[in-house]
Amino acid sequence: MANSSQATARRKARVRRSIQARAYGKPRLSVHRSSKQIYAQIIDDAKGATLVAASSIEKDQRSALKTGANVDAAKAVGKLIAERAVQAGIKEVVFDRGSYMYHGRVKALADGAREGGLDF
Structure with missing residues (x-):
């Protein structure tokens, strides 16, 4: 049986493969969550560059939110990331949940991005 980190790496690779198969040149909205914060960035894999980023650790977010670890x-x-993406001219992305299940904070981030104007 594989240990936890190997299972996480396999799950992340499986999700990434399926995203690359259906991306068709669209940038990728990648999510990372820790026990205290949540981070999101839009990445152009062709260039290997981050186009837009947002997180709960930013100063304006810290003052507005009670904690960075809730829905x-x-x-x-x-x-916030949808607003920044629209300003940068990005309308369509593919959602990369990484090795996380699509529920809770990951789903809330996706719903917020959709409300902000991103299409995925």
């Missing part, structure tokens, strides 16, 4: 914080980060 409300994730939704706010989703709206």
Whole structure:
């Protein structure tokens, strides 16, 4: 039986393969969550560059939110990254949940990004 880190790496690779198969040149909205914060970035894999980023650790987010580790914080980060992406001219992305299940904070971030104007 594989240990936890190997299983996480396999799950992340499986999700990444399926994203690359259906991306068709679209940038990728990647999510990372820790026990205290949540981070999101839009990445252009062809260039290997981050186009837009947002997180709950930013100063304006820290003052507005009680904590960076709840659904409300994730939704706010989703709206913030969508706002920044629209300003940068990005409308369509593919969602990369990484090795995380699509529920809770990850789902709230995706819903916030959709409300903010991103299409995926």
